[in-house]
Amino acid sequence: xxxxxxxxxxxxMIHRRIVPNLNVDDATTGHEFYEEFLGLRKEFDMGWVxxxxxxxxxxxxxxxxxxxxxxxxxxxxxxxxxxxxxxYADAQRRGYEIVxxxxxxxxxxxxxxxxxxxxxxxxxxxxxx
Numbered sequence: 563x564x565x566x567x568x569x570x571x572x573x574x575m576i577h578r579r580i581v582p583n584l585n586v587d588d589a590t591t592g593h594e595f596y597e598e599f600l601g602l603r604k605e606f607d608m609g610w611v612x613x614x615x616x617x618x619x620x621x622x623x624x625x626x627x628x629x630x631x632x633x634x635x636x637x638x639x640x641x642x643x644x645x646x647x648x649x650y651a652d653a654q655r656r657g658y659e660i661v662x663x664x665x666x667x668x669x670x671x672x673x674x675x676x677x678x679x680x681x682x683x684x685x686x687x688x689x690x691x
Contacts, residue, residue: 575652576644581641584624590612597614643688646674
């Protein structure tokens with residue numbers, strides 16, 4: 563069997579997980595659906611964002627977002643990377659639109675928002691984990 567060659571992308575993109583951000587009116591409601599029905603565990607809840615993760619596969623995660631306090635517009639996707647500074651430099655080098663600059667947020671992550679070629683805002687984030 564011949565396997566296709568996989569393009570690993572840029573060296574700055576060592577992925578830890580990719581999380582869909584569901585933009586909702588109220589991120590404090592509906593948690594029982596994700597916890598009780600889908601069997602996910604609440605990873606964190608900051609009122610404006612709540613995230614749920616699989617207890618058996620930490621890369622399976624979904625977030626409810628009802629307003630990002632520090633960003634100019636909502637993101638649709640979060641991509642956790644090993645080196646957010648390198649990813650930021652790569653996005654700038656490629657000329658991608660930076661929607662939210664590289665910032666150390668009060669809740670402990672370093673992140674930036676970048677717009678993809680379709681207009682979708684992607685949150686590129688670095689965690690201490």
